[in-house]
Amino acid sequence: MSFSAQILDGRLVADNLLSKLSEDVKFLKTQNLQLKLSIILVGNNPASISYISQKRKACEKIGIIDDQINLPATTSENELLQKINELNNDRSVHGILVQLPLPKHINEAKIIEAIDHKKDVDGFHPYNVGKMFLNKDFENLSPCTPKGIIKILEFYNIDLVGKEVTIVGRSNIVGKPLSAMLINRSATVTVCHSKTKNLKFHTARADILIAAIGKAKFITTSMVKKEAIVIDVGVNRVNDTNSEKSYKLVGDTDFENLLTKISAITPVPGGCGPMTVACLMENTVKAAYQIKNLS
Numbered sequence: 001m002s003f004s005a006q007i008l009d010g011r012l013v014a015d016n017l018l019s020k021l022s023e024d025v026k027f028l029k030t031q032n033l034q035l036k037l038s039i040i041l042v043g044n045n046p047a048s049i050s051y052i053s054q055k056r057k058a059c060e061k062i063g064i065i066d067d068q069i070n071l072p073a074t075t076s077e078n079e080l081l082q083k084i085n086e087l088n089n090d091r092s093v094h095g096i097l098v099q100l101p102l103p104k105h106i107n108e109a110k111i112i113e114a115i116d117h118k119k120d121v122d123g124f125h126p127y128n129v130g131k132m133f134l135n136k137d138f139e140n141l142s143p144c145t146p147k148g149i150i151k152i153l154e155f156y157n158i159d160l161v162g163k164e165v166t167i168v169g170r171s172n173i174v175g176k177p178l179s180a181m182l183i184n185r186s187a188t189v190t191v192c193h194s195k196t197k198n199l200k201f202h203t204a205r206a207d208i209l210i211a212a213i214g215k216a217k218f219i220t221t222s223m224v225k226k227e228a229i230v231i232d233v234g235v236n237r238v239n240d241t242n243s244e245k246s247y248k249l250v251g252d253t254d255f256e257n258l259l260t261k262i263s264a265i266t267p268v269p270g271g272c273g274p275m276t277v278a279c280l281m282e283n284t285v286k287a288a289y290q291i292k293n294l295s
């Protein structure tokens with residue numbers, strides 16, 4: 001009988017969290033508080049459109065008003081800053097999310113810093129990032145994908161203390177903040193990136209391997225340790241003539257071939273994606289409680 005890895009079901013963990021959050025949203029309604037999340041899309045990047053549609057569906061599911069603001073790709077940095085300022089001052093808005101990436105002529109860091117950190121449900125503002133780096137107790141509005149990964153590991157009782165964790169990818173959205181959150185939980189963390197020498201050396205010794213690269217099936221069987229736990233953060237579109245949409249989504253790992261060697265893995269879709277969205281909902285509820293001093 002051939003061995004097959006356990007599938008870490010992100011959708012299941014996400015649905016559990018969403019049901020709990022819908023109770024919070026109901027409670028807040030009894031306090032005359034209707035939650036609202038404003039999502040800004042600049043331009044029409046197809047991946048961004050798809051991510052936003054998932055975020056809005058989750059809002060609808062748990063009773064948060066989803067307010068999508070579409071701005072043309074030609075929007076100037078000042079126009080976007082003005083819009084953010086308006087939302088910062090709008091008392092009916094509890095969360096503000098600017099979908100990334102932004103067009104090249106707009107400075108992302110400047111935009112993120114302009115968002116009121118109390119409404120920064122992405123957890124990207126330097127104030128929230130700084131707090132997260134201090135220690136676990138200071139984590140508050142922390143980035144959604146790392147937060148979702150930690151919750152999946154917790155749900156499946158995967159211990160982090162003293163574990164060798166290798167993250168491939170150093171983005172501000174996943175790799176960097178996740179490294180801090182894992183250190184806060186006493187893992188030994190290695191962060192690899194496109195300039196890393198001998199990547200395989202680092203991936204093959206990981207008890208837990210996190211792939212956040214953005215390249216389809218990049219992590220192959222020879223790169224992983226036997227019985228490792230693999231978290232696949234990748235969402236890559238590859239051509240698929242059998243699919244209605246003409247593409248299908250695959251992760252950053254060679255999923256099918258890894259299954260006989262490793263002990264557990266998150267699927268794509270159905271792993272980190274739904275958890276990112278659920279954690280965004282959690283941050284929105286949290287932001288509202290904190291803005292209203294209800295916690």
Ligand code: GUN
Binds near residue numbers: 097098099101
């Ligand atoms: N682009 C890719 N992931 C994210 C995310 O989590 N938040 C935002 N705002 N943009 C993204």
